[in-house]
Amino acid sequence: MTSRPPITPERADQEAPKLRLDGVHHAYRDLEVLDGVSLELATGELVTIVGPSGCGKSTIFSILTGATAPTSGHVLIDNAPLGPATERFAVMPQSDALLPWRRVLDNVTLGLEVQGVSRREARERVQPLLATFGLEQFARAYPFQLSGGMRQRAALLRTVVQDRSVLLLDEPFGALDALTRTDMQAWLESVWDTFRWSVLLITHDIREAVFLSDRIYVLSPRPARVVAEVAVQLPRPRRIEHLSSPEFVQTEAGLRQVLHDARGDAAQR
Amino acid sequence: MSTRGPVPLVGGRRTTSGWGWLPALVIIGLGVAAWQVYATRSGVSAQILPSPARVVHAGWLDRGALWTNTLATLQETLFGFLLAAAVGFVLSMIIDASTILRNALMPLLIGSQTLPLVAIAPLVIIWFGFGLTPKILLVALLSFFPITVALLEGYQATDPDVERLLISMGARRWRVFRSARLPTSMPFFFAGLRIAITYSVVVAIFAEYAGATAGLGVYIEEETHVFRTDLVFAAVLVTTLVTVGLFAATYALERIMIPWYRISRQTTRR
Numbered sequence: 001m002t003s004r005p006p007i008t009p010e011r012a013d014q015e016a017p018k019l020r021l022d023g024v025h026h027a028y029r030d031l032e033v034l035d036g037v038s039l040e041l042a043t044g045e046l047v048t049i050v051g052p053s054g055c056g057k058s059t060i061f062s063i064l065t066g067a068t069a070p071t072s073g074h075v076l077i078d079n080a081p082l083g084p085a086t087e088r089f090a091v092m093p094q095s096d097a098l099l100p101w102r103r104v105l106d107n108v109t110l111g112l113e114v115q116g117v118s119r120r121e122a123r124e125r126v127q128p129l130l131a132t133f134g135l136e137q138f139a140r141a142y143p144f145q146l147s148g149g150m151r152q153r154a155a156l157l158r159t160v161v162q163d164r165s166v167l168l169l170d171e172p173f174g175a176l177d178a179l180t181r182t183d184m185q186a187w188l189e190s191v192w193d194t195f196r197w198s199v200l201l202i203t204h205d206i207r208e209a210v211f212l213s214d215r216i217y218v219l220s221p222r223p224a225r226v227v228a229e230v231a232v233q234l235p236r237p238r239r240i241e242h243l244s245s246p247e248f249v250q251t252e253a254g255l256r257q258v259l260h261d262a263r264g265d266a267a268q269r
Numbered sequence: 270m271s272t273r274g275p276v277p278l279v280g281g282r283r284t285t286s287g288w289g290w291l292p293a294l295v296i297i298g299l300g301v302a303a304w305q306v307y308a309t310r311s312g313v314s315a316q317i318l319p320s321p322a323r324v325v326h327a328g329w330l331d332r333g334a335l336w337t338n339t340l341a342t343l344q345e346t347l348f349g350f351l352l353a354a355a356v357g358f359v360l361s362m363i364i365d366a367s368t369i370l371r372n373a374l375m376p377l378l379i380g381s382q383t384l385p386l387v388a389i390a391p392l393v394i395i396w397f398g399f400g401l402t403p404k405i406l407l408v409a410l411l412s413f414f415p416i417t418v419a420l421l422e423g424y425q426a427t428d429p430d431v432e433r434l435l436i437s438m439g440a441r442r443w444r445v446f447r448s449a450r451l452p453t454s455m456p457f458f459f460a461g462l463r464i465a466i467t468y469s470v471v472v473a474i475f476a477e478y479a480g481a482t483a484g485l486g487v488y489i490e491e492e493t494h495v496f497r498t499d500l501v502f503a504a505v506l507v508t509t510l511v512t513v514g515l516f517a518a519t520y521a522l523e524r525i526m527i528p529w530y531r532i533s534r535q536t537t538r539r
Contacts, residue, residue, distance in 0.1 A: 091437040097430040101529045114438040
C-alpha cells in the first residue's frame, strides 16, 4: 500500500497511460465540485474512484462522457486530447437501464445498433459472449424476468460489446442485496481477469474497491480532489474466500482509515 | 404482493379475470329482467317503453337496415380514429421536439376541445357536404386530443438513465426518440386510445344526426320520426355493442403491438 506520489515504481517505465485526467476543475455556478482532480488509468488496468457520497464522483463521469465540460484542466486519452467522448467510453449506469420492451439479446446489442451495426451482425458479435456472461438461457427473456444479478450481467455485456477503449462503471452493484453483490463482485473479477478491459469504476463500497481494483483513488468531500492513491497488491485471481485473508483485511482497514481521515480534514477546512 | 407456496409462472390472476365479467353480466341481467317485467305488466305503451324482448325481436327483423347503417357508422369511426392517431403522433412529436412549438400549440389544442359539438357539427357538414369527410373530421377532432396528451405524458415518462445511456453510446436526438421515448409512450398511447374510443362512436352518430345519408344516426332519426321506439332502442344497443367491441379491440391491438407490456405487468404483480 502506497500513498502519493502517484507513480508506483513498477508502472514508471510503462508507456503513456490509456487515460489521464490532469488538474480537472469543475464548478457549477458558484459551487466548486472538482478541485483539480488528476488521475491515470493504464491499459488493462482496473482503477476505482472512492469518496464520500456527493463528492463529485459522478461529475468526473459526466466530464468523461462529454455531458459536462470541465472549467479547467485536461482529459487525455492515449496522450491526446479527448475527442468525441462517445467513441472512447462505454458506460454502465448505476441503474441497469435495460429497456423493458427489448429481450435480453436485443438489449445487449443496443450500443452496436446505435453505432450503425446491423442487427444481424450485432447479434453475431454478441452470441459467443452470452455463454461467458452466463446469459445463454436468458437471451430470449425480457429484463423484468431476470434477477438483479442477471440484469447487471446483461448491462455489463451491453457495455463491453461496444468495443470502446475504456469502460466506465458507475456503482454497478449498488442496487443489489449484499449476498448478490458479493457474488457479482467475484463474477466481475473472474471475467475481468479473462478480458482485462481498461476499467474506471466508481463505488462507495470500500470492500468492493479493494476486491476488484489494481489501484484506488480516494477523493475528498466536495470540492473533490485526490487525497490518496492506494495500490492494491493482492494477487489475482481474487476469490470470495480472500475477503477474510489478513492482507485483504489490512488493505481494507487502511483504505477505510484514509477515507475517514479525508472526511475529517474536510470538516476542519 | 407476497404469496406463500409455489406460484404459477403465468399469473394466477388470469383465471380470476376470466370470471371478472360475471358481476357485470349479473347486474345487466337483473336490469333487463326488471325492465322486461315492468314493460309487459304495467301496460305502458310500446311506443313509450318497449320491452327488451320486443327491442331484440324488432331489431332482428330489421337487421338488414341496421347492419348497413352500422357499417357506415363503423367506417366513419375507424377512419376518424386513424386520422386522430396519425395527427396525435405528428403533433405529439412536434410538441415534444420544441418548447416554443409546445407553447404555441398547446392552447390551440385545448381550445379545440372546448368547441361545442352542436355548433360545430352542422358547420362542418355545410363545409364538407353530406359524405364521409365531415364525420371523419368530427370524430378525429374529438379523439385526437386524448391520444396526443397520452403520447406526451408517455414521452415524459422516459427513464432519464436510459436517455443518458443512449447519448453515451453516441445516439442523436431522433435515435433517442425512436429507441427510448417512443417505446416508453406506447402503454400511455393505448390508454389514450381507450379514452378516445369510448366517445368516438357517439360523435360519429351525432355527426350523422346533423346531416347524412346513412349511418346509425340517420337510422335513429328516421325511426324516431315514425315512433318506432323499439328500433331506436335496437340502434342504441348496437351502438353500445360496437363501442364495447372497439374498446376490447384496443386491448387486442396492445397485445400484438407491445407484447412485453402485459408480461411485465404479470411479472411485477406476482
